[in-house]
Amino acid sequence: xxxxxxxxxxxxxxxxxxxxxxxxxxxxxxxxxxxxxxxxxxxxxxxxxxxxxxxxxxxxxxxxxxxxxxxxxxxxxxxxxxxxxxxxxxxxxxxxxxxxxxxxxxxxxxxxxxxxxxxxxxxxxxxxxxxxxxxxxxxxxxxxxxxxxxxxxxxxxxxxxxxxxxxxxxxxxxxxxxxxxxxxxxxxxxxxxxxxx
Ligand code: GDP
Numbered sequence: 001x002x003x004x005x006x007x008x009x010x011x012x013x014x015x016x017x018x019x020x021x022x023x024x025x026x027x028x029x030x031x032x033x034x035x036x037x038x039x040x041x042x043x044x045x046x047x048x049x050x051x052x053x054x055x056x057x058x059x060x061x062x063x064x065x066x067x068x069x070x071x072x073x074x075x076x077x078x079x080x081x082x083x084x085x086x087x088x089x090x091x092x093x094x095x096x097x098x099x100x101x102x103x104x105x106x107x108x109x110x111x112x113x114x115x116x117x118x119x120x121x122x123x124x125x126x127x128x129x130x131x132x133x134x135x136x137x138x139x140x141x142x143x144x145x146x147x148x149x150x151x152x153x154x155x156x157x158x159x160x161x162x163x164x165x166x167x168x169x170x171x172x173x174x175x176x177x178x179x180x181x182x183x184x185x186x187x188x189x190x191x192x193x194x195x196x197x
Contacts, residue, residue: 001068001188001189001191001192003043003044003045003067003068003188004068005066005067005068005069006044006045006046006049006065006066006067006068006073007065007066008049008063008064008065009064009065009066009072010063010064011061011062011063011064012061012062013060013061013062013095014062014095014098015062015095015098015099015102015103018062018064018099018103019064019072021103021104021105022105023066023070023071023072023105024071024072024105024107024194024195025064025071025072025073025074025103025105025106025107026071026072026073026074026106026107026108026109026110026191026194027073027074027075027076027099027100027103027106027108027109027110028040028073028074028075028076028109028110028112028140029076029077029078029079029096029109029110029111029112030078030079030111030112030113030114030123030140030142031078031079031080031112031114031120031122031123032078032079032080033078033114034078034112034113034114034142035112035114035142035143035178036050036075036078036112036142037050037051037075038142038178039112039140039142039176039178040065040073040075041178042176042178042181042184043073043184043187043188044065044067044073049065050063050065050075060077060095061077062074062075062076062077062095062099063075063076070195071191071195072105074099074106076096076099077095077096079093079096079122079126080122100130100133100135101133101135107136107194107195107197108136108137108138108191108194109130109135109136109137109138110137110138110140110187111123111126111127111130111137111138111139111140112140112141112142113139113140113141113142113159114141114142114143115141115142115143115144115146115147115152115155115175116143116146116147118158119158119159119162124162124163127139127163127171128166131166131167137171138171138172138173138174138190139159139170139171139172139173139174140173140174140176140183140187141155141156141173141174141175141176142176142177142178143177143178143179144175144176144177144180144182144183145177145179145180145182152175156170156173156175159173172190174186174187174190
């Protein structure tokens, strides 16, 4: 898919105030600092569409961007940043949960995972919750430029090992880098495919 236009539409804290659910939308989520803004900017070819955060965990907003006048890309708040206060964490997790469970036009959730770390409980728990609730999602490993090919394979193998008891099969996974644009064509093709359904 060629990105012809990418425009910011609205930020808000409430799923009820999101744009009318009359287009397909694809939402991006992950732990703070996972590289979500960088990935969104890389996918859309706009260097400043999503702000790359100097202060992680601060933007607790649902951000809608209209892509090619056709579909929405949604930037969801990062989860699990230690420096956010507990009450704030509760607040944004219920906002995230509301969005994920109630947004009928969301076709697929892209769960970003930092490929440099061993599987983290917070990410595994979050994906388990998605599975329990029947939310369609894929995994997106970020910052793969930091790893060798063998390390990338090991990273996926570690997730497979951790997830094998909960999941019949691993969810689909993409390996990406905002630095090298690795995975860009694959992710956009996947969205194109879903858009055609
Ligand atoms: P966010 O908080 O999830 O939106 O993360 P950001 O996009 O702001 O990125 C967090 C940090 O990781 C920044 O210092 C980025 O420069 C760095 N980063 C993001 N993506 C990549 C990547 O693909 N490769 C490398 N090497 N660093 C990245």
